[in-house]
Amino acid sequence: MKKNINDLTVFTAGEQSKKTIVFVHGFPFDHLMWKNQIDELSKNYFCVTFDIRGLGESPVGDGQVTIESFVDDVENIIDELKLNKPVLCGLSMGGYISLRAIERMENKFSAAILCDTKSSADDNEGKLKRAAAIKQINSGNLESFIETFVTNCFGTEFIQTNKKYFDEVVNRSKKHNPVGVKGCLLAMAGRTDTTNYSSKISIPTLIICGEEDKITPPGIMKFMAEQIKSSDFVIVEKAGHLSPVEQPMNVNNAIKKFLLNNKL
Numbered sequence: 001m002k003k004n005i006n007d008l009t010v011f012t013a014g015e016q017s018k019k020t021i022v023f024v025h026g027f028p029f030d031h032l033m034w035k036n037q038i039d040e041l042s043k044n045y046f047c048v049t050f051d052i053r054g055l056g057e058s059p060v061g062d063g064q065v066t067i068e069s070f071v072d073d074v075e076n077i078i079d080e081l082k083l084n085k086p087v088l089c090g091l092s093m094g095g096y097i098s099l100r101a102i103e104r105m106e107n108k109f110s111a112a113i114l115c116d117t118k119s120s121a122d123d124n125e126g127k128l129k130r131a132a133a134i135k136q137i138n139s140g141n142l143e144s145f146i147e148t149f150v151t152n153c154f155g156t157e158f159i160q161t162n163k164k165y166f167d168e169v170v171n172r173s174k175k176h177n178p179v180g181v182k183g184c185l186l187a188m189a190g191r192t193d194t195t196n197y198s199s200k201i202s203i204p205t206l207i208i209c210g211e212e213d214k215i216t217p218p219g220i221m222k223f224m225a226e227q228i229k230s231s232d233f234v235i236v237e238k239a240g241h242l243s244p245v246e247q248p249m250n251v252n253n254a255i256k257k258f259l260l261n262n263k264l
Contacts, residue, residue, distance in 0.1 A: 005080045008073050009057040010050040012081075014042035019110075019264055020086035023049045024074065024094030026116070026153075026242070027184050028146060028173045030056030033091070036248030041255065048086070050077060052093070054180025063183040067191040070097045071104060078108060087264060089113035089255075091244060092153075092215070093184065099194040102201060111204040111264055113255060116241045118216045119224050121193035130189040134182050142181065146173045155212040155240035169245075198227035205231040206258040208251060210239030232258060 003010045011031055021041060023034045031049035038047045051058040053065055053073060074097065078086065088109045090098030095117020102112055122130065136145045150170050151159065159166050205228050209221040218235055225233035234254045239246040 005050075006073065006076045007059050007061075008050055008053060008077070010048065010077055010081075012046065012048050013038050014044075014046045016046045016081075018044065018046045019259075020046045020048060020081075020083045021113075022074065022077065022083070022086045022088050023047065024088070024090035024097050025049070025052060025055075026090075026092030026094050027052075027188065028055065028149065028176060028181055029169070030172065032056075032172070033169075033242065033245055037089075037244055037252060037255070040248075040252045045087075045259075048077065048081065048083070052097075052184070054183045055176050060177045060180040060183070063179040065183040066187050067096055067100050070187065071101045074098075074101050075105065075108070085110040087111045087113065087259070089115070090117065091115040092117050092241065093188055096188065096191050096194075099197075100192065102203070103194050103197040106201065106203060109203055111206070111259070111262055112201070113206045113208065113258070114224075115208045115251070116210055116213050116216050116221070116243055118220050119193065119195040119198050119227070120220075121191050122189050127189045130185045133185055137178050137182055142176075142178045143174045146170060146176075146181075152214060153241040155210065155238060155246055157238060158240065158246045195224075195227065198224060199229065201228045202230060204258070204262040204264075206255065207231050207233045208243055208254060209233075209235055210241055210243035210246065211235050211237045212240045213243070215241045 001012045054060045095114045207225040209218045225231045236243040244251045
């Protein structure tokens with residue numbers, strides 16, 4: 001079901017009486033990156049996805065967004081749908097949003113699933129890369145930026161064996177409003193570091209990383225997992241930065257096992 005919450009485009013699947021999982025997608029994608037998870041998990045859970053402001057079907061507005069305002073959107077969804085301690089699941093930029101949401105209001109969640117993400121903020125090199133991307137987009141080269149960035153998100157083998165699907169993802173991402181894409185880049189460059197809070201996280205946490213992830217490689221994610229006392233760490237073989245997309249069955253099984261073990 002499609003809803004509008006505070007101008008945000010939100011999608012729900014499954015029975016609302018069941019335990020809720022809120023999915024927060026990565027950059028520069030949209031809610032459809034979670035399709036394989038929704039198709040499977042909505043059989044036993046109430047699944048909520050949404051397009052982050054400025055991407056997909058959610059409005060761009062003035063493009064002045066922050067990770068903090070993205071967290072506000074997550075909170076508004078929880079409040080508007082009257083969700084009782086949902087599980088929060090985020091990938092990459094969605095993970096940045098999720099980590100900050102947990103730091104800010106951990107008591108609103110029963111568990112967290114962090115896919116291919118990290119708690120550290122951009123260092124100077126990372127901020128310069130964001131600035132270069134914005135410059136590239138301002139020069140009218142959104143499509144070339146998207147093609148290069150999205151290619152780097154996938155494992156090489158996946159692109160070779162799933163070329164049609166890969167092209168669909170690239171082409172869908174190219175349709176985003178450039179203002180929305182730049183807004184997300186600025187939000188990520190300006191995000192706070194949530195590493196210090198990691199050791200304070202008390203809710204059960206599942207950390208999932210693609211074996212071939214070049215953006216947040218297993219070493220970085222393993223370090224984050226070691227900081228979170230109540231965490232499980234899973235490496236997904238033959239997957240890059242988009243493990244839920246590249247290896248949906250393995251990721252779904254890891255999520256279901258985690259939820260079952262924690263009686264969620």
